[in-house]
Amino acid sequence: MAFVDEINIRLKAGDGGDGVVRWMHERGKEFMGPAGGNAGHGGNVFIEGVRDIGALFAFRNIKTLEAERGRDGGRDSMYGRAGDDLIVKIPIGSVVKNLDTGMEIEILKEGERVQILRGGGGGFGNEHFKSSTNIVPEQSTKGKIGDGADFHIELRLLVDxxxxxxxxxxxxxxxxxxxxxxxxxxxxxxxxxxxxxxxxxxxxxxxxxxxxxxxxxxxxxxxxxxxxxxxxxxxxxxxxxxxxxxxxxxxxxxxxxxxxxxxxxxxxxxxxxxxxxxxxxxxxxxxxxxxxxxxxxxxxxxxxxxxxxxxxxxxxxxxxxx
Ligand SMILES: Nc1nc2c(ncn2[C@@H]2O[C@H](COP(=O)(O)OP(=O)(O)OP(=O)(O)O)[C@@H](O)[C@H]2O)c(=O)[nH]1
Ligand SMILES: [Mg+2]
Missing domain, CATH: 3.40.50.300 (P-loop containing nucleotide triphosphate hydrolases)
Structure with a gap:
């Protein structure tokens, strides 16, 4: 098994889900109010230190990884759930460089977790837009795009x-x-x-x-x-x-x-x-x-x-x- 001590990888946070336009469906009621729920935000991306100098091996053939997209809003005012976070496990002693911004983070402790990308916010459903002047809102918004960037991750062993x-x-x-x-x-x-x-x-x-x-x-x-x-x-x-x-x-x-x-x-x-x-x-x-x-x-x-x-x-x- 080859020892992998550096990788280049594109990481992306999840996009937000979309808000939706839905209406209440209640039997016997004339007026049906808005009931489109808000969407969930996209999953964030974290890096986490593990005590395994071989941990980068798992990424040797991976070009890109993405956190989960947020779910769309639902009917009956249901919120979409947030996308799952992506947790990238890297050996302690790794230096993570965001090649787009130049930002560098060093992970020195086992279990240390740092957020490196933010998921996109979820869109609003039409219920969100309900007001005294807008009682039959037809609008909803789309989710925001999650952050993405290219990263270089390099292991520099911590040794006594x-x-x-x-x-x-x-x-x-x-x-x-x-x-x-x-x-x-x-x-x-x-x-x-x-x-x-x-x-x-x-x-x-x-x-x-x-x-x-x-x-x-x-x-x-x-x-x-x-x-x-x-x-x-x-x-x-x-x-x-x-x-x-x-x-x-x-x-x-x-x-x-x-x-x-x-x-x-x-x-x-x-x-x-x-x-x-x-x-x-x-x-x-x-x-x-x-x-x-x-x-x-x-x-x-x-x-x-x-x-x-x-x-x-x-x-x-x-x-x-x-
Ligand atoms: N007699 C004797 N032989 C030893 C001792 N230590 C290591 N050896 C032998 O020396 C040889 C080389 O040992 P390694 O530990 O592989 O040497 P290394 O410095 O790690 O070598 P590389 O990995 O090639 O750089 C082996 O045949 C060992 O058995 C020792 O204290 N006494
Ligand atoms: Mg040796």
Whole structure:
């Protein structure tokens, strides 16, 4: 299933129903007064935040959606009922832009609902026009047209910590070890093609595809997916201890982050040395020292060492709390 993180869609509120001209039908009465009811207004359009990063997938082939039209007025002074609202469910962290007006709305909370288009008002039935000077009103009015506009909806994930690093660094494995996520893990490069999210005691971690040198010029899977961690608070820069030159690996990824966005590169970063089980204690100590020269915030872990995973998680939670 492809990950859909942006859509273009035309949304339209419902048109108002029409008012009608009707007359009372009472047996034995000479005069029949007006009894055409007013119509219902058209349904409004709302957007609502849901906790499902895949929610935009449902709209991938949809060009336009419309709220229900209001019902026409009825006889015997019956009101037409209002059209049902259209509620467009989008993942929290989405930015909704009205391309006609330029207005932008960001949905950050689950269940948050914002009206973006108004339905058209319903028309009046002839009873509405009854007055002492107009006792047999023949007029009624049509419903108003509901608002419509083109929208661009883009998901920008809200995450506490985002993984960055070379393919095969062990990012997805670590996400799985720390959270409830079930990201695909494999011993080849570019296993992760779409972001994976996991919840670590309320902190959202995002695993994204691997970066390589030249990613900012489109190499590998490119770098566009880095926007998914544009709003992360912390970058977990993963470097596998399979690398003998930590500094070189570090600098390559840093250069790609810089090229993508200096703003992203300026975020708090923790170097995470992964796969500690592949090196002996002495090498680990040396690598930690080397890493600390690049950034004093260094952590290390092996996903096959439960003790280390637990300690790593506790430390990470402490860091993310501040
Ligand atoms: N020995 C050892 N192997 C690990 C560890 N963590 C991950 N691996 C292995 O490293 C390989 C790559 O792991 P992934 O988690 O898929 O790496 P990734 O960084 O998500 O890779 P991409 O999605 O391609 O960017 C897999 O074969 C994992 O089993 C670890 O702590 N120790
Ligand atoms: Mg991966």
């Amino acid at each position: 910590a985002g993984f960055a690093g070379f393919p095969n660094a062990g990012k997805s494995s670590l996400l799985n070890a720390l959270t409830n996520a079930k990201a695909k893990v494999a011993s080849y490069q570019f296993t992760t093609l779409e972001p994976n999210l996991g919840d670590m005691y309320g902190f959202i971690l995002a695993d994204i595809p691997g970066l390589i040198e030249g990613a900012s010029e489109g190499k590998g899977l490119g770098h566009k997916f880095l926007r998914h961690i544009a709003r992360t608070k912390t970058i977990l820069h993963c470097i596998s201890l399979e690398n003998e030159d930590i500094a070189a690996a570090y600098k390559t990824i840093r250069a790609e982050l810089e090229a993508h966005s200096p703003e992203l590169a300026a975020k708090k970063e923790i170097i995470v040395l992964t796969k500690t089980d592949l090196v002996d204690e002495k090498i680990l100590k040396t690598r930690i020292k080397e890493a600390k020269k690049l950034n004093p915030d260094v952590m290390y872990v092996s996903i096959i060492d439960d003790e280390q995973v637990k300690e790593f998680r506790d430390n990470l939670i402490k860091t993310l709390r501040v």
